[in-house]
Amino acid sequence: MLKALTDALSLPRALHADLWVVQERTFGPFAEPSRIPRDTRELIRRMPGVAAAGAVTYQTVQTVSGGNPVRLFLERYEIGRPGGPANLVAGHGLTEGHYQIVIDASSGLKLGQSVPLGPYRDPYTVVGLTRGMVSSSGDPMGWVTLLDAQALQFAVPPALQRREQASGRKPPTTTDINAVLVRLEPDASTVAVARDIARWKHLAAVPEAEEERYLTSFVLQKMQQQLGMFMGILVTVSAVIITLIIYTLTMDKLRSIATLKFIGAPDRVIVGMIVQQALALGSTAFGIGLVLIEELKGVFPRRVQIEPRDLFIILVIVILVCLGGPVLGVRAAVKVNPAEALASG
Amino acid sequence: MDKPVPSARPPRIELRAIAKHFGRGETRVDALPDVTLTVRAGEVVGLRGTSGCGKSTLLNTIGCVTEPTSGWMQLDGEPIYDGRYLRRDLRRLRLTKIGFIFQTHNLLPILNATENIAEAMELAGSGHTDARKRAETLLDYFDMHQMRAYPSQLSGGMAQRVAIARAIANDPHILTST
Ligand SMILES: Nc1ncnc2c1ncn2[C@@H]1O[C@H](COP(=O)(O)OP(=O)(O)OP(=O)(O)O)[C@@H](O)[C@H]1O
Ligand SMILES: [Mg+2]
Numbered sequence: 176m177l178k179a180l181t182d183a184l185s186l187p188r189a190l191h192a193d194l195w196v197v198q199e200r201t202f203g204p205f206a207e208p209s210r211i212p213r214d215t216r217e218l219i220r221r222m223p224g225v226a227a228a229g230a231v232t233y234q235t236v237q238t239v240s241g242g243n244p245v246r247l248f249l250e251r252y253e254i255g256r257p258g259g260p261a262n263l264v265a266g267h268g269l270t271e272g273h274y275q276i277v278i279d280a281s282s283g284l285k286l287g288q289s290v291p292l293g294p295y296r297d298p299y300t301v302v303g304l305t306r307g308m309v310s311s312s313g314d315p316m317g318w319v320t321l322l323d324a325q326a327l328q329f330a331v332p333p334a335l336q337r338r339e340q341a342s343g344r345k346p347p348t349t350t351d352i353n354a355v356l357v358r359l360e361p362d363a364s365t366v367a368v369a370r371d372i373a374r375w376k377h378l379a380a381v382p383e384a385e386e387e388r389y390l391t392s393f394v395l396q397k398m399q400q401q402l403g404m405f406m407g408i409l410v411t412v413s414a415v416i417i418t419l420i421i422y423t424l425t426m427d428k429l430r431s432i433a434t435l436k437f438i439g440a441p442d443r444v445i446v447g448m449i450v451q452q453a454l455a456l457g458s459t460a461f462g463i464g465l466v467l468i469e470e471l472k473g474v475f476p477r478r479v480q481i482e483p484r485d486l487f488i489i490l491v492i493v494i495l496v497c498l499g500g501p502v503l504g505v506r507a508a509v510k511v512n513p514a515e516a517l518a519s520g
Numbered sequence: 521m522d523k524p525v526p527s528a529r530p531p532r533i534e535l536r537a538i539a540k541h542f543g544r545g546e547t548r549v550d551a552l553p554d555v556t557l558t559v560r561a562g563e564v565v566g567l568r569g570t571s572g573c574g575k576s577t578l579l580n581t582i583g584c585v586t587e588p589t590s591g592w593m594q595l596d597g598e599p600i601y602d603g604r605y606l607r608r609d610l611r612r613l614r615l616t617k618i619g620f621i622f623q624t625h626n627l628l629p630i631l632n633a634t635e636n637i638a639e640a641m642e643l644a645g646s647g648h649t650d651a652r653k654r655a656e657t658l659l660d661y662f663d664m665h666q667m668r669a670y671p672s673q674l675s676g677g678m679a680q681r682v683a684i685a686r687a688i689a690n691d692p693h694i695l696t697s698t
Contacts, residue, residue: 434628437585437614437620438615439612439616441612514586516622516626517576
């Protein structure tokens with residue numbers, strides 16, 4: 176499994192919510208947009224079996240760091256309620272309602288740095304750093320508080336608001352939230368509470384496992400299929416390139432090959448030499464690829480980290496390509512007449 | 521062409537009415553017209569003729585690189601051809617019984633002098649170190665001291681000496697040269 180999937184799943188998992196309460200007939204904030212009134216949190220909180228409930232909103236925003244644009248997947252949450260940063264590696268969580276942000280280290284931002292956010296470029300100070308918290312599209316996560324009324328001023332940037340209006344959609348009000356994260360009492364039944372919530376108008380309750388499944392099957396599967404397609408194209412192109420390189424190299428050596436045959440070398444030896452060359456080529460390319468992946472990994476926010484099993488599969492593919500690629504070259508070598516060794520030149 | 525030497529051993533090369541033609545119809549070339557030839561152990565035979573008369577074709581036939589059209593041939597007492605080849609592993613036969621010295625040296629450019637010779641021996645079944653040792657002895661015998669030099673770094677004469685060393689490396693009973 177490509178690491179991107181694990182990354183994306185790290186999000187719902189790290190939030191430790193037993194249930195995700197979202198707009199009716201939607202599949203949770205990671206699968207599709209969901210808008211519910213903000214007071215939903217209080218209604219849910221009072222339900223039997225619910226230990227804690229927290230309102231959250233999710234939004235992709237852009238800021239700048241050192242003159243470079245940085246895209247963030249921002250979660251607004253209520254301090255002291257479900258939601259908020261996980262995997263904190265430096266600094267601390269949000270302590271005040273104002274102008275603090277916890278951000279994932281992959282954004283490149285540092286503790287204490289000031290980050291302009293929102294249409295008014297309000298300065299937010301980085302108070303905490305997390306590791307490995309990125310959205311399913313690879314953007315680093317950021318957390319700010321939902322308590323701060325001012326923070327809500329940029330819930331929707333003006334440009335998006337205009338676009339939403341132009342497209343005839345109802346612009347979201349600042350009192351909307353995307354989801355309520357629910358933590359249950361230890362003895363409460365997830366299924367029973369979810370059923371109770373579903374009876375409410377316009378609400379759906381999605382267990383954590385379901386949310387993960389939606390994320391996997393709707394969002395990430397497509398991404399993986401695309402990656403798979405690119406891999407397929409790359410493998411095909413490399414196979415063609417290896418075939419042509421080996422063919423050219425073999426054509427250059429036909430005279431040597433004819434001489435070897437003339438002296439008495441069996442085809443097995445000659446074919447072996449060609450395949451050996453192809454394997455050397457392939458393993459060099461594989462090695463260079465590994466080094467490149469290792470070196471360039473940090474440059475890309477979306478970690479398509481390859482796991483040992485993937486490496487093994489790729490190695491097998493490389494070997495198969497190197498065994499199949501030289502077919503043309505081998506054919507030319509086997510067909511060459513030993514008498515050609517005598518041809519002058 | 522032949523000069524019989526009394527010997528109990530069978531002749532090294534014996535051809536009877538070996539013929540070879542290339543192509544057919546209009547473009548047919550009779551490269552070898554029924555050649556009969558006997559070469560005994562220790563004999564050195566020179567072939568002379570105008571260009572295109574069939575010298576190379578004859579050597580290729582003896583080397584089992586070019587298949588005759590008809591006739592009968594025996595090498596080192598073993599019947600090889602009688603209208604068709606009588607054994608299948610002709611390369612093995614070449615490797616162990618016949619040495620070839622080519623018009624151009626035909627050394628493998630990616631191997632150095634020693635390796636070129638050792639490779640021929642290894643193909644015939646010698647061990648790696650044995651082959652290298654013997655290759656170096658041979659080069660020494662030919663006064664070739666640049667044993668690690670690659671063919672491109674050798675003069676024409678030096679390269680040809682390496683090629684001759686390679687041709688005799690497997691102690692062939694038959695040595696041909698153009
Ligand atoms: N593979 C081939 N296909 C067709 N014809 C060939 C082939 N090889 C040789 N011939 C013809 O056979 C004849 C004998 O050629 P061969 O190479 O044996 O001559 P040669 O005596 O070695 O000449 P030279 O002294 O120039 O090397 C020539 O007419 C040549 O055109
Ligand atoms: Mg000739």
